[in-house]
Amino acid sequence: MDFHKPDGCGHPSSIDSVQPDFRKEVIRMMTLTADRLAALGATVNSVNLGSHQLPDGQDLPLPPVILGELGKDPQNPTVCFYGHVDVQPAKKEDGWKTDPYTLTEINGNLYGRGATDNKGPVLAWINAVETFRALKLVVNFKFVIEGMEEAGSLGLEKLLEEENQCFFSDVDYIVISDNLWLSNKKPALTYGSRGNACFSVEVECGDKDLHSGTFGGIIHEPMTDLIALLDSLVDPTGRIQIPGIYDSVTALTEEERKLYESIEFDLEEHKNNSGVKKFLYGTKEEILLHLWRYPSLSIHGIEGAFHEPGIKTVIPAKVIGKFSIRQVPHMDLLVVKRQVVEHLEGVFSKRNSPNKLKVSMPLGAKPWLADINDPLFKAARRAIKTVFGEDPDFIRDGSTVPVARMFQTITQKSVMMFPIGAADDGEHSQNEKISRHNYIEGTKVFAAFFLEISKLHRHLHKTSNMETNN
Amino acid sequence: MDFHKPDGCGHPSSIDSVQPDFRKEVIRMMTLTADRLAALGATVNSVNLGSHQLPDGQDLPLPPVILGELGKDPQNPTVCFYGHVDVQPAKKEDGWKTDPYTLTEINGNLYGRGATDNKGPVLAWINAVETFRALKLVVNFKFVIEGMEEAGSLGLEKLLEEENQCFFSDVDYIVISDNLWLSNKKPALTYGSRGNACFSVEVECGDKDLHSGTFGGIIHEPMTDLIALLDSLVDPTGRIQIPGIYDSVTALTEEERKLYESIEFDLEEHKNNSGVKKFLYGTKEEILLHLWRYPSLSIHGIEGAFHEPGIKTVIPAKVIGKFSIRQVPHMDLLVVKRQVVEHLEGVFSKRNSPNKLKVSMPLGAKPWLADINDPLFKAARRAIKTVFGEDPDFIRDGSTVPVARMFQTITQKSVMMFPIGAADDGEHSQNEKISRHNYIEGTKVFAAFFLEISKLHRHLHKTSNMETNN
Structure with a gap:
């Protein structure tokens, strides 16, 4: 996820990840991902987005966007997962302890560019789908995997608009796992961002x-x-x-205030990260409220x-x-x-x-705000409780999250951000990592989520059928 | 005169006239000037100022500064003239109607780079000295001619400090003719600048x-x-x-207010030059007061x-x-x-x-302010009245005039700026010119000034001698 880019406001030329020389590598990753999805049994459609013009006038082909589909049972909920397999640039000499393009485990951490942003979570999701499918398939899966996220998701918005009445017509829920928890230990679900x-x-x-x-x-x-x-x-x-x-x-509700109280957030660490001597507010709650709402x-x-x-x-x-x-x-x-x-x-x-x-x-x-009482969030919360033994923090993002907002605005479906990486994963930095623990428990939590969403959806479906019958 | 450079505040590298390729041409001009002064009978000392470092690290020799001396009679006033023979860059393709380095007369105007800034006035002064000397020499002349004015007068300040007790010890008056009248028709004398x-x-x-x-x-x-x-x-x-x-x-005096009333200044033209729709003040007097004092x-x-x-x-x-x-x-x-x-x-x-x-x-x-009741200004005023038939405008400059301030601060002598070019001469612009009229009348007014200063000085000297005798 591109937290630090200017929310799509900048000049494309100033975005680091537009590196024409590496475009072939991105396309290789797209092919690899398509093969992996096909091996699951998914129908895979690699949509050609044409080309874009570089600042020097050169035309460069865009990587395709993968639209994948696995299962079509109308009785089942359809969960669409969004992820990206392009990464930020990385060079050993930037200060990496290991080769950034060879995943290396040291003391329980898996180091490598894209480990947490976003290849790790994409792979965890695919693994979870594979495992879950081996048990019994009660969820239909869809996949949107792109290769231009770090360069501002060029072409994606247009594709979503074109596919809104087709690919997205039977989607019930959209899950994005392209951000991080707010702390190093406590799982989180993200339900909003500022505009x-x-x-x-x-x-x-x-x-x-x-x-x-x-x-x-x-x-x-x-x-x-x-x-x-x-x-x-x-x-x-x-x-x-x-x-x-x-x-x-809107005025702060009592329910919201309670959410903020339980959030695990190290105020001092955030201050140290900023380099600033003093914040405008003294408590965790005030800081988060002023960053998010x-x-x-x-x-x-x-x-x-x-x-x-x-x-x-x-x-x-x-x-x-x-x-x-x-x-x-x-x-x-x-x-x-x-x-x-x-x-x-x-x-x-x-x-x-x-x-x-x-x-x-x-x-x-525009800002983005989801309803944390939506079945999507309920299911994820239950899955987290099962796997991690505690309730997640419900968090927002003070920055704009263009992809969440884009999916929500165009498809009008429920969107949830479901991170599995920890706050200290260092996305975009040297020595990016995901811990083995987070990766494995993250895979489990996705699988548990499939189970919960299928249960909740079946229940909702039954209730609504009963209501129709009445 | 370098009106438009940032008063010595900028980076030397950003000043246009530091063009190493033309340094030889500047040095040729210095030699030519030295020869011309020697032909008058002046003692000429070309002072080597060493070299300066360019932004690329290259060392470039500075052009010498000419210190000239003509006449040493202690009975006579000593007038020191400052001028420069370096120019702003100019190319035909910038929009010149004529070759900028070939003086060309069209309709009574002499076009060429340096025509008014500052070669024309330097030559007019030399011609006036030559003519005046042919009559009867009752003024001692000194000359300070440099070749780095457009590049910030590098090395000049140090030289003035070193020569203060020597070359400048017997100087009574310093005249600079490196600016313009405020109008196209009416002569002016400049007595101050802001800091x-x-x-x-x-x-x-x-x-x-x-x-x-x-x-x-x-x-x-x-x-x-x-x-x-x-x-x-x-x-x-x-x-x-x-x-x-x-x-x-200081509060505005009645004498000052009167000076402002008689000044010829085209408010509308100044507004048009600025491109601004409306000034903060509506009258000529208010505008000039707020620009100058x-x-x-x-x-x-x-x-x-x-x-x-x-x-x-x-x-x-x-x-x-x-x-x-x-x-x-x-x-x-x-x-x-x-x-x-x-x-x-x-x-x-x-x-x-x-x-x-x-x-x-x-x-x-620092700002610079001269006393317009000083013999220097009185003599120039009389000379102007004789040659042009009218009193000059007494004007100031809203910008800093580094050379006037430098001479005044270091030598503590009376300094006057005595322009002969008209407001529309276009110094630093394409098609820089001095009119034939201004050049010839300017030469005459310098000669008339020598006469007036010698009379006034003799009178002062006599008066002070009489006072001593009493």
């Missing part, structure tokens, strides 16, 4: 930069306007100052102004401030956009500046 | 940039702090908000934040705001620095931010 509304605020006085000696003191400088606009957005406590922005944020606003930078080391005494003619709001469920993107535009226009009009203001929202990614 | 105090404001939360999804909403973001600090500096009317900053700015503050940009096109949802860990104050005479640099630091620290402390703040002033260039 990302990215804004540009452009202030322009003319078409050329001006010398601060020749014009300083007699013009309304665009930077001064922009700084004032940006300064109106958020207060020192982190509270967003845009009127109405919190109106759609309350919006935040960050100012990222200014385009068009002087940004290099040293000094340049220029008055930039056109400056573009960039900020984003991590918005939460029930905050409508269009409403948020309107609130931001109205607020900034209001602040600007009070300045009596003759400069031109332009506010835009070049990207708006 | 430049450049500031850096650094806010840091840790040693690595953070993901806005993983940390947005729980930390004190350095950008939010920095934006608030920058927003506290200047209000929408351009007034600096730093307490005490205007304390040393009141301080201004410009925010130039932010280092360390996202500055590219597109979107990147990062929380930068260390951001450095850059701003500068064009300070005016009587504003002490150390006091300004203290006021800025205290103000920013005050604003920051109210935010209760755990981040680290560091304010520094990496460059402080």
